[in-house]
Amino acid sequence: MLKRFLIAFVALCLAGPVFAQSGPLRLTITDGVIEPLPFAVPGFQAENPEAAQVAADVSRLVAADLAGTGLFREIPASAFISAHSSFAQTVAYPDWRAINAQALITGAVTVSGSQLVVKFRLFDVFSGAEMGGGLQFAGTVDGWRRMAHKVADAAYGRITGEGGYFDSRVVFVSETGPKNDRQKRLAIMDYDGANVKFLTDSSSLVLAPRFSPNGDRVIYTSFASGFPRINLLEVASVGTRQLQTAEGEMAFSPRFSRDGSQVIYSLANGGNTDIYRGNIASGSSSRLTEAPSIETAPSLSPDGSQIVFESDRSGTQQLYIMSSNGGNAQRISFGDGRYGTPVWSPRGDLIAFTKQNAGRFHIGVMRTDGSEERLLTASFLDEGPTWSPNGRVIMFSRETQGAGGTTSLYSVDISGRNLKPVPLPNGGSDPSWGPLQP
Amino acid sequence: MTFLTKAALIGLIVVTAGCTRPDRFGAGSGDAANAANSGALNGTQDLGGANDPRSPLFFNQTIGDRVLFAVDTSTLTAQGKSILDGQASWLQTNSDYLAIIEGHADEQGTREYNIGLGFRRATAVREYLVSQGVPTNRMRVTSYGKERPIKICSEETCYAQNRRAVTVISIASLS
Numbered sequence: 001m002l003k004r005f006l007i008a009f010v011a012l013c014l015a016g017p018v019f020a021q022s023g024p025l026r027l028t029i030t031d032g033v034i035e036p037l038p039f040a041v042p043g044f045q046a047e048n049p050e051a052a053q054v055a056a057d058v059s060r061l062v063a064a065d066l067a068g069t070g071l072f073r074e075i076p077a078s079a080f081i082s083a084h085s086s087f088a089q090t091v092a093y094p095d096w097r098a099i100n101a102q103a104l105i106t107g108a109v110t111v112s113g114s115q116l117v118v119k120f121r122l123f124d125v126f127s128g129a130e131m132g133g134g135l136q137f138a139g140t141v142d143g144w145r146r147m148a149h150k151v152a153d154a155a156y157g158r159i160t161g162e163g164g165y166f167d168s169r170v171v172f173v174s175e176t177g178p179k180n181d182r183q184k185r186l187a188i189m190d191y192d193g194a195n196v197k198f199l200t201d202s203s204s205l206v207l208a209p210r211f212s213p214n215g216d217r218v219i220y221t222s223f224a225s226g227f228p229r230i231n232l233l234e235v236a237s238v239g240t241r242q243l244q245t246a247e248g249e250m251a252f253s254p255r256f257s258r259d260g261s262q263v264i265y266s267l268a269n270g271g272n273t274d275i276y277r278g279n280i281a282s283g284s285s286s287r288l289t290e291a292p293s294i295e296t297a298p299s300l301s302p303d304g305s306q307i308v309f310e311s312d313r314s315g316t317q318q319l320y321i322m323s324s325n326g327g328n329a330q331r332i333s334f335g336d337g338r339y340g341t342p343v344w345s346p347r348g349d350l351i352a353f354t355k356q357n358a359g360r361f362h363i364g365v366m367r368t369d370g371s372e373e374r375l376l377t378a379s380f381l382d383e384g385p386t387w388s389p390n391g392r393v394i395m396f397s398r399e400t401q402g403a404g405g406t407t408s409l410y411s412v413d414i415s416g417r418n419l420k421p422v423p424l425p426n427g428g429s430d431p432s433w434g435p436l437q438p
Numbered sequence: 439m440t441f442l443t444k445a446a447l448i449g450l451i452v453v454t455a456g457c458t459r460p461d462r463f464g465a466g467s468g469d470a471a472n473a474a475n476s477g478a479l480n481g482t483q484d485l486g487g488a489n490d491p492r493s494p495l496f497f498n499q500t501i502g503d504r505v506l507f508a509v510d511t512s513t514l515t516a517q518g519k520s521i522l523d524g525q526a527s528w529l530q531t532n533s534d535y536l537a538i539i540e541g542h543a544d545e546q547g548t549r550e551y552n553i554g555l556g557f558r559r560a561t562a563v564r565e566y567l568v569s570q571g572v573p574t575n576r577m578r579v580t581s582y583g584k585e586r587p588i589k590i591c592s593e594e595t596c597y598a599q600n601r602r603a604v605t606v607i608s609i610a611s612l613s
Contacts, residue, residue, distance in 0.1 A: 179590040271561035273554035294554035340548040
């Protein structure tokens with residue numbers, strides 16, 4: 001009901017800076033250049049003295065999440081005409097209109113022992129109405145960041161009509177040390193780089209982890225034996241086990257099927273690398289490609305019916321799509337240079353990839369038929385894109401040049417705007433963005 | 439013997455010869471001659487010195503444990519084949535040794551593709567050694583892709599050294 005009400009629209013990209021809003025608050029995310037939507041987050045009310053610090057932290061993080069998208073612009077508190085110090089008080093709309101705050105987010109925080117309750121409301125200032133009902137999240141104090149992310153996801157969802165991505169995690173490879181002695185560990189973090197936790201030690205090389213669709217497991221390539229093998233790790237218990245592979249064959253580049261029961265991966269047998277599908281529980285597998293070339297980096301379509309992958313069967317790395325049961329593959333990349341690491345977007349409409357051309361690396365997106373290719377980044381070495389749960393943002397690794405080169409994670413939105421590093425204590429590579437948390 | 443058991447055995451054995459692998463245990467330059475002087479080579483007395491033609495050091499330094507490749511290729515060069523002729527001859531003479539052939543790539547490429555490319559290079563070496571009479575059951579291939587560079591500049595002089603296949607020998611029996 002509410003959603004339908006909100007789907008009256010103000011296309012901000014066409015209207016330019018929307019100082020005179022003519023309908024209900026609505027940010028339609030398009031590929032055009034947009035003016036960020038101004039919003040205000042007065043400090044959330046601390047409902048008891050113990051909640052003061054958390055209330056301040058939560059409201060700051062909500063604002064940071066929204067402003068960090070590049071779609072919203074926070075109006076600083078110094079510009080506020082009236083305070084909104086009580087969650088229960090009536091919104092003084094004229095005061096917020098006067099400073100052009102189109103969205104107003106208010107909240108209240110209660111702490112009792114280790115328990116935390118966060119309440120919030122979202123107001124459409126120019127319509128003079130609340131958007132949706134108030135929401136309340138309960139949890140523990142040490143999980144305050146997640147509750148702030150949930151508030152921001154709710155606000156983002158109500159204003160854009162799309163799902164958010166703030167309460168999500170990313171599994172990646174944490175890197176330390178110089179290039180010729182690089183220590184790599186699997187690690188997990190919040191989408192914004194907070195709460196880094198290690199899942200493996202650095203005793204053996206690990207590469208290219210992928211989250212399961214519901215985020216409970218991670219699959220990755222391990223060199224613990226000196227040969228690439230696929231390991232499966234339960235995130236909650238950090239328990240690992242090796243998936244079965246046949247004798248004489250080396251397995252890498254694993255990805256989960258959409259239901260998490262199967263794994264699509266590459267197997268090298270001698271100099272030939274092909275794509276296989278394996279059942280995690282039974283260990284049975286079947287071969288999906290039969291070519292003497294390198295077929296790797298598979299990615300399933302959201303409906304599970306197709307696989308996009310890279311192959312150098314034409315002489316250089318290019319992207320191909322085939323049925324998820326194998327069979328004929330159609331080449332979809334035809335631009336200059338070489339294309340690798342395709343990843344199907346969660347919306348199904350785009351494929352992100354790494355492109356190498358003229359000595360530079362790019363992260364780009366194209367439609368699933370290869371049309372409308374768009375390069376989002378350019379650097380000495382960008383690779384390994386992964387999609388935010390809502391398909392609006394791509395995270396990837398960037399390595400800098402030379403003997404002192406280091407790797408970092410970056411994110412960029414699919415229009416190429418808002419390129420920024422993910423703040424991390426160490427280097428990072430091979431991100432895999434997990435689902436929104438329940 | 440199952441595959442895993444075999445792999446585990448080879449893994450154990452490799453540890454004893456691991457000190458002769460400069461790209462993983464050396465002082466950082468990856469240069470075999472430097473590694474020989476680095477003091478990390480505790481096992482050299484048992485295995486013989488570099489002047490002993492039966493020693494792993496002789497294999498690594500005098501014959502040459504690695505061959506290099508052009509960008510995005512796995513074709514053996516004439517120089518590479520000459521080194522591999524020496525390796526084949528050594529392996530046939532010293533039949534106690536097993537070989538793991540590691541394929542490597544430079545950093546100009548995506549991670550997983552480079553694993554596949556490293557397998558191609560290692561396999562090209564293995565097939566050549568087979569053609570020169572080394573039994574297939576004494577060799578295994580693996581690939582580290584671009585994960586184990588020995589030279590770390592981002593220039594062709596370094597890349598050329600990193601695009602390699604290294605024959606890592608290990609004694610088949612500890613006695």
